[in-house]
Amino acid sequence: MKKLLVLVAVVAFLASCGKGDRGMVVGAKGKKWHPEKPYGxxxxxxxxxxxxxxxxxxxxxxxxxxxxxxxxxxxxxETEITNAEYRQFVHWTRDSLFRTNLAIMADDNGATPGDNGIGEFAFLDAEGAGNDPLTPWEQYVQDNYVGLGPTGYEGRKLNHDVDLIWDTEDIPDEFYAEVYDQMYIPFDEAYNGERTIDTEKIIFTYTSLDLNAAARNRDPNKTRKDFISQVP
Structure with a gap:
């Protein structure tokens, strides 16, 4: 009997130690909170x-x-790009501008491939370029759409098979040198004698379509082009 009383006393003591003095109202267990990722x-x-x-x-x-x-x-x-990706985009824009200016210079001087000069960068549809004849569709597009822009050269195909020359030691002729020189800032604006690409000439066009506005449109006088914006 004595052992039983001792056992009951020990159990009661241990039970009293576990409860503490917090009482019965201790609050419901909360859930873990995870911040919601902002859209996009x-x-x-x-x-x-x-x-x-x-x-x-x-x-x-x-x-x-x-x-x-x-x-x-x-x-x-989420649409942000890395510095390397942006640099690649700038190089694409720079190369496209440079190649277009070379083709225009070749066109202005009547230069065509085979002269080992700027003619190698002439438009693919230039006379004497020696390219494959146009398909009926290409001929139709050229006759009806090419040149319908402010410069008159819009739509003409560039020759991307010839690598651009950036080393001044390898520039083929004075026409190429003139276009090359126009790509850089003037000598009097160069810092420490280092000329860099004139960024004001690196211009690209961004076009967007407002699909929501086009879907809500009920004006019969508006067409799809009214919801297309272009910068610049």
């Missing part, structure tokens, strides 16, 4: 990088102090 955004995790001497040092002073920069996590637009 993606999470960029935080991190750190070293900023300093690895940056461009145009003046060659090599005195940029180094420091570690910590960047917290943040959300950014």
């Amino acid at each position: 955004m993606t999470l960029v995790p935080g991190g750190a990088f070293i900023m300093g001497k690895s940056d461009d040092d145009i003046a060659a002073t090599r005195n940029a102090p180094t420091k570690t920069v910590t960047v917290p996590s943040y959300y950014m637009d």
Whole structure:
């Protein structure tokens, strides 16, 4: 009997230790909260990088102090691109502009492929270019749509089979040199003797269609082109 009383006392003691003094109203157990990702955004995790001497040092002073920069996590637009992707886009725009200007210069001077000069970059439909004859559809498009723009060269096909020449030692003739020179800022605007591409000449066109406005349209006088915007 004595052992039974001791056992009951021990159990009662242990039970009293587990309850504490919080009482019975301790609140319902909450759920874990996860922040909702904003629509069209993606999470960029935080991190750190070293900023300093690895940056461009145009003046060659090599005195940029180094420091570690910590960047917290943040959300950014899913359509954002990397610096490398943007640089690739700029190069595409630059090359397209350069190739177009070369073709126009060749057209103005009557140069055609085979002269080992700027004629190698002539429009594919230039006389004497020696290209395959146009298909009936290509001929129709050329007769009805080519040149319907401010410059008169819109729609003409460029020759992408010839590589552009960026090394001044390999420039084939003075016409190519003139177009090449016009791509860069003037000498009197160059910093430290280094001429860079004139960014004001790198112009691209962005076209968008407002599908929602077009779907809601009830005006019979408006056509699809009224909902297409172009910049610039």
